[in-house]
Every structure is written in C-alpha cells, then in structure tokens.
Amino acid sequence: MSILVNKDTQVIVQGITGREGAFHTEAMMKAGTKVVAGVTPGKGGQTMLGVPVYDTVKEATNHHRVDASIIFVPAPAAADAALEAAHAGVPLVVLITEGIPTLDMVKAVAEIKAMQNVRLIGGNCPGLITPEECKLGIMPASVFKKGRVGLISRSGTVTYETAKALSDAGYGISTCIGIGGDPIIGTTFKDLLPLFNEDPETHAVVLCGEIGGSDEEDAAAYVKEHMKKPVVGFIGGRSAPKGKKMGHAGAIIMGSVGTPESKLAAFAEANIPVADTIDDIVELVRARLG
Amino acid sequence: MNLHEYQAKEILAKYGIPVPPGKIAFTADEAKQIASEYGDLVVIKAQVHTGGRGKAGGVKLARTPEEAREKAAQILGLNINGFITKKVLVAKGLHIAKEYYAGMILDRVSQRVVLMLSKEGGVDIEEVAAARPQALIKYPIDPHKGLRPFEARELVKRAGMEGNLNKLADVLVKLYQAYVGIDASTAEINPLVITDSGEVVAADAKIVLDDNALYRHPDLTPLREFEAEHPLEVEASNYGFSYVKLDGNIGVIGNGAGLVMYTLDLVQRCGGKAANFLDIGGGAKADIVYNALKVVLKDPDVKGVFINIFGGITRADEVAKGVIRALDEGLLTKPVAMRVAGTAEEEAKALLQGRPVYMYPTSVEAAKAIISMTGGTK
Numbered sequence: 001m002s003i004l005v006n007k008d009t010q011v012i013v014q015g016i017t018g019r020e021g022a023f024h025t026e027a028m029m030k031a032g033t034k035v036v037a038g039v040t041p042g043k044g045g046q047t048m049l050g051v052p053v054y055d056t057v058k059e060a061t062n063h064h065r066v067d068a069s070i071i072f073v074p075a076p077a078a079a080d081a082a083l084e085a086a087h088a089g090v091p092l093v094v095l096i097t098e099g100i101p102t103l104d105m106v107k108a109v110a111e112i113k114a115m116q117n118v119r120l121i122g123g124n125c126p127g128l129i130t131p132e133e134c135k136l137g138i139m140p141a142s143v144f145k146k147g148r149v150g151l152i153s154r155s156g157t158v159t160y161e162t163a164k165a166l167s168d169a170g171y172g173i174s175t176c177i178g179i180g181g182d183p184i185i186g187t188t189f190k191d192l193l194p195l196f197n198e199d200p201e202t203h204a205v206v207l208c209g210e211i212g213g214s215d216e217e218d219a220a221a222y223v224k225e226h227m228k229k230p231v232v233g234f235i236g237g238r239s240a241p242k243g244k245k246m247g248h249a250g251a252i253i254m255g256s257v258g259t260p261e262s263k264l265a266a267f268a269e270a271n272i273p274v275a276d277t278i279d280d281i282v283e284l285v286r287a288r289l290g
Numbered sequence: 291m292n293l294h295e296y297q298a299k300e301i302l303a304k305y306g307i308p309v310p311p312g313k314i315a316f317t318a319d320e321a322k323q324i325a326s327e328y329g330d331l332v333v334i335k336a337q338v339h340t341g342g343r344g345k346a347g348g349v350k351l352a353r354t355p356e357e358a359r360e361k362a363a364q365i366l367g368l369n370i371n372g373f374i375t376k377k378v379l380v381a382k383g384l385h386i387a388k389e390y391y392a393g394m395i396l397d398r399v400s401q402r403v404v405l406m407l408s409k410e411g412g413v414d415i416e417e418v419a420a421a422r423p424q425a426l427i428k429y430p431i432d433p434h435k436g437l438r439p440f441e442a443r444e445l446v447k448r449a450g451m452e453g454n455l456n457k458l459a460d461v462l463v464k465l466y467q468a469y470v471g472i473d474a475s476t477a478e479i480n481p482l483v484i485t486d487s488g489e490v491v492a493a494d495a496k497i498v499l500d501d502n503a504l505y506r507h508p509d510l511t512p513l514r515e516f517e518a519e520h521p522l523e524v525e526a527s528n529y530g531f532s533y534v535k536l537d538g539n540i541g542v543i544g545n546g547a548g549l550v551m552y553t554l555d556l557v558q559r560c561g562g563k564a565a566n567f568l569d570i571g572g573g574a575k576a577d578i579v580y581n582a583l584k585v586v587l588k589d590p591d592v593k594g595v596f597i598n599i600f601g602g603i604t605r606a607d608e609v610a611k612g613v614i615r616a617l618d619e620g621l622l623t624k625p626v627a628m629r630v631a632g633t634a635e636e637e638a639k640a641l642l643q644g645r646p647v648y649m650y651p652t653s654v655e656a657a658k659a660i661i662s663m664t665g666g667t668k
Contacts, residue, residue, distance in 0.1 A: 102502060103470060103503065106403065109401050110401065110434065113401075140602040140603070155548020157544070157548055157600045158546070160632065181548070183398045184401050213398040213399075214399055236548050236551040237554075237555065238555045239554050239557070239559075240551060277653070279652070279654070
C-alpha cells in the first residue's frame with residue numbers, strides 16, 4: 001500500500017517532447033513508472049520513448065486509462081496545461097514547472113479546487129514517489145527505498161537527503177510527496193495527512209516544512225486533533241532574515257506570519273518533535289518506531 | 291521586483307486612480323525648479339527601495355521653492371537603511387482631511403488576492419494589524435469574478451470610511467484592475483487621502499511585481515534599477531542564481547533552495563554566520579559551480595566557503611570539476627569546506643583527492659570545520 005500512486009498507476013506526460021520532459025520520462029520509465037502516452041500540442045502522431053504523443057489530453061484519455069499526469073510544460077503555458085488535464089478528467093495532476101506567474105496559479109488552483117475528484121500537486125515541486133512502484137517526479141529514485149515512513153516536504157534536495165537517511169537507516173519510504181515551494185500550490189501538508197493516516201503501510205510521517213505561510217501551523221492543528229501515527233517535524237530557513245525571499249518564492253517572512261517561532265510553537269502544541277538536523281530526523285523516527 | 295513610489299503612482303494614474311502631480315529631481319536645483327512650477331506647498335520624498343523613509347528624514351514639506359531646494363539637498367545622498375538616496379519625488383502638497391489605507395496582497399491561506407482596508411491610514415499598517423486587528427478589513431477576491439463595484443462599496447461602508455462612497459469604491463476596483471493588469475504581488479495605497487475639497491487621492495503608493503510574470507510586461511522590465519540592488523545580487527542574477535546577501539562571513543553554495551536554507555541554519559546552529567544564500571539550482575554543470583564561486587568570493591566579507599551538495603540531477607563530479615577549475619585559476623584564495631553526497635559522489639571524491647579542498651562526510655562536520663577555519667564562533 002501507499003498513497004496516491006502505486007505500481008498500477010498509468011501516467012501521461014504533458015510536455016514529453018521537450019528537453020526536460022523527455023529526460024525525466026526516460027528516468028521515470030527506468031524507475032518502473034507506467035508511462036502510457038505523452039501530450040504536446042502540435043506534435044500529435046509522433047512516438048516518443050516508445051509511447052504515442054497526442055495533441056490534447058482529451059485524446060490521450062480517449063485512448064488510454066489515465067490515472068495521473070505529470071507536467072513539464074514551460075511556465076507561461078503551465079497553468080493552462082494543468083487545467084487541461086483536470087478538465088479531461090485526470091484525477092491526479094502533478095505540476096513540476098517552476099516560475100509560473102502567481103496569478104495564473106491563483107486562478108488555476110481556485111478552478112481545480114472547485115472540481116470534484118481532481119488533485120493538483122505543485123507547481124514548482126519535485127513530484128511524488130512510491131519507491132519501487134511509481135515515480136511521478138524528478139527525484140533520484142536510487143535514494144528512495146520502499147518502507148514505512150510517509151514523507152511530505154516543501155523542498156527538493158532536503159527531501160532527497162531525508163529520504164536517503166531514512167532509507168539507509170532501514171525505515172524506507174511508503175510515499176514521498178514534494179508539495180512545492182511556491183506561495184500558491186494545489187496540495188498542502190494538511191491535505192495529505194489524512195491519506196497517510198488511513199494508509200496501513202505508513203507507520204510514521206515526517207513533515208519537512210520551511211519558513212513562510214502557515215501550512216505547517218494548519219498541519220499541526222490536524223495532527224493534534226486527528227493523527228493516529230507519530231509525526232516528526234523539520235523547519236528549514238530558521239536563520240533567514242525577515243522580508244527576504246530565500247530561493248523559494250514561498251519562503252519569506254512577512255510580519256509575524258511565516259516565522260519559525262510560530263511554526264515551532266504550533267508543532268510543540270501538537271506534540272510534534274522537531275529535528276534540528278536531517279540526521280536528527282532519523283533519530284526521532286527511531287525513538288518512535290524503534 | 292520593487293517599484294519606486296513615483297513609478298507606482300504612474301501606473302495607478304494609468305489605471306485611473308487620482309495621484310498628486312509630481313516630478314523626479316536628481317539635484318536640489320531641479321527640486322527648486324519643480325516647486326516653483328507648482329507654486330504652492332510641495333512634499334519632497336526620497337525614492338529608495340526601503341520602508342521607513344519618513345522616520346529616517348527622507349520625507350519633508352516645503353512652502354517655497356527655496357525651501358524645496360534646501361530640503362531636497364538634505365534628502366539627496368541620505369542613507370536610509372543602507373540605501374543611498376539618489377533622487378527625490380517633488381509632489382504637490384495635499385490639504386488632507388482624512389488618511390485611509392487600501393492594499394492588496396497575495397494571501398497564501400485563502401490562496402487569493404486579498405483586499406485590505408482600514409480607516410487608520412498613514413501609519414505602518416502592520417502595527418495597526420497587530421494592535422487592533424478589527425481595524426483592518428480583509429477581503430479575499432474571487433479570481434474569476436474580480437472585485438465588483440458593489441463589493442467595493444460594501445467594503446468601504448464596512449471599514450467605516452467617510453467621504454465620497456463612489457469615488458472610494460472606484461479606487462478599489464481600479465486598484466484590483468491594476469494589480470491584475472501588471473501582475474503585482476503587492477499594491478498598496480497608504481495613505482489614501484480625502485482632501486479638504488473631498489477629492490480621493492493616492493498620496494503614497496507601493497507596488498511589488500511578481501518576478502515570474504515579468505516576461506508578460508516588457509514595458510515594466512526597464513523599471514528595474516540595478517544600482518538600487520546589491521551589486522553581487524545583480525551579478526548573481528545575471529548568472530541565473532538565486533542569491534541573497536547576508537551579514538556573516540561564510541560564503542554558502544548549495545543546490546536547491548531548501549538545502550541552502552538548511553545549510554544557513556546549520557552554520558548558525560554551529561555558531562557561525564553565513565555571508566550569503568546561493569542556490570546553483572538543479573542539474574548544474576562545472577561552469578555554473580565555477581561562476582558561483584566567483585560571485586561568492588567577490589564578496590569582501592567572505593572569509594571561507596561552504597559548498598553543500600546533494601547529488602540528484604546535479605552530479606557531484608560536475609561540482610568537483612567546477613571547484614578544480616577555480617583552484618587551477620587561483621580563484622580560491624579562501625578556505626573551502628565541502629560536503630558532497632548522492633549521484634557521482636565517489637567520482638567527485640576521486641577528482642578532489644590530494645587537492646587543497648577540505649571534504650567532510652556530513653554537513654554538520656563541514657559547518658563546524660569552516661567556522662573554525664574562518665575564525666571560530668562569535
């Protein structure tokens with residue numbers, strides 16, 4: 001078991017003929033992902049990496065059972081691509097593209113949230129992986145071993161490091177989701193916690209948060225009320241100065257919102273232990289899972 | 291991207307929001323000239339990309355052209371939070387009856403643009419929000435419907451604003467049109483003034499543009515002022531790096547914003563202070579690493595460099611090659627502590643074997659080492 005994706009998930013790639021799209025499609029296939037088709041407007045009829053390319057997502061869903069789409073479309077057209085997938089009935093849409101105009105995301109997220117049965121992850125995210133079953137993202141599959149810890153993160157490289165540390169320590173990962181570093185994203189920590197809560201193979205959850213916004217506080221409130229499994233937290237950017245954007249557009253402290261103090265207090269209130277270093281994450285998981 | 295007040299007001303005026311007449315002066319004599327054109331009370335305001343201008347003495351009233359010259363001379367060259375004032379806005383003075391606040395920002399919680407409105411304008415709105423949250427109305431705007439005039443009128447009433455209802459509501463509707471039209475991330479009018487004669491005027495304005503959407507606004511791109519930003523931040527952005535100048539002495543280079551932030555945290559946790567944030571991004575090749583070192587080492591504050599790489603798409607051996615090129619060109623005049631892990635880690639270690647670069651197995655050890663090499667904890 002796992003959440004969102006498994007070995008049976010059938011995937012299409014929007015932007016499969018681009019440099020990034022082609023590179024990562026090949027890597028996903030190597031990791032075992034069932035890529036059934038690609039979509040690039042104007043390039044329908046071609047074959048790419050052994051799968052058919054369609055002009056529209058609709059054509060792809062007419063010919064294949066599509067469980068998920070992953071998007072590598074350039075930023076100016078990325079939000080439109082996500083809406084196209086959602087309107088074609090693709091239940092899981094993963095938007096990898098970074099640098100998308102914020103107001104495009106405000107509109108797309110509002111529209112997709114109003115639809116039933118569509119989940120958008122990202123943009124500006126590394127995607128998700130159920131190790132050894134399905135990689136729907138750009139992470140290095142080699143550092144993820146199958147296991148029992150659910151991992152949710154706002155960052156890329158910190159996620160990979162954490163996954164490697166948990167894998168090396170023998171715990172492994174049930175499913176890992178990088179939700180993205182932008183201020184407006186489709187799925188937040190608290191949207192994913194209920195899924196891990198119900199997944200029998202996930203025994204603990206690690207939340208890798210960072211400064212900016214209040215997603216960590218919302219997640220802590222859910223954990224306090226509903227979570228049946230141990231949760232371990234991490235907050236990146238604790239030394240960052242106020243008002244400066246630290247790489248991720250979402251990692252900025254505005255007034256008293258988004259501060260590490262606020263996030264640490266919320267985690268403490270929910271009895272979520274917070275790791276100071278990535279190595280400490282493993283120790284805190286060990287203390288709870290043995 | 292931050293805009294100056296006068297640039298923000300030009301945009302608001304284009305969208306039909308009344309602003310006081312004003313012109314830019316680079317010298318005290320120009321300020322005097324502009325003041326004599328207006329022939330009345332003028333306000334002289336430093337145009338710098340920072341807040342708190344008033345408290346720093348960057349905003350002054352003048353009643354005569356000669357006084358305008360004197361006041362402009364005091365403000366030009368003034369250092370406000372590290373920004374040197376190079377130009378002033380000379381604007382026609384207003385006869386103020388009331389000062390309100392109207393602002394729009396992107397709110398992560400509602401995932402919408404939120405209109406903020408208060409009848410307590412002309413002061414730091416964050417202080418109002420902290421002291422009297424009920425004095426600040428927040429209204430998330432439906433992105434598909436926009437802000438309609440009836441909503442704006444209801445909000446003006448709710449905020450308890452006095453003055454011409456239709457004119458006030460019109461400013462809010464147009465502010466939203468401007469916000470969307472230029473892809474802003476912040477657009478604020480503070481104060482929004484009601485004059486003695488009942489006019490509604492944007493007496494001060496602040497606009498921040500969404501960098502991701504700048505490509506849609508070629509007309510706004512030239513408004514970026516490189517001299518108003520830190521020169522190293524400009525150089526780094528020319529290389530495509532995400533770089534932030536900080537006030538410590540350890541240069542930090544890493545791949546991925548999250549990892550770089552984590553590295554800064556570690557440096558602080560171990561008792562040191564980082565001189566910068568520099569993310570080389572994903573999939574960086576040797577030349578990118580070399581350029582990153584060039585930027586970081588140009589900073590005179592830097593006493594040593596900490597390179598922290600987790601290889602995923604980025605190959606650690608490419609990073610090593612970039613470091614070696616910098617070594618061969620004699621660029622590495624300061625100690626360098628490195629930690630590399632992940633893809634091509636062994637190849638990277640082999641390449642750097644016998645080279646005067648310190649390699650550490652963990653981030654914590656590398657952080658401690660570079661701190662001690664650069665003079666220890668403070």
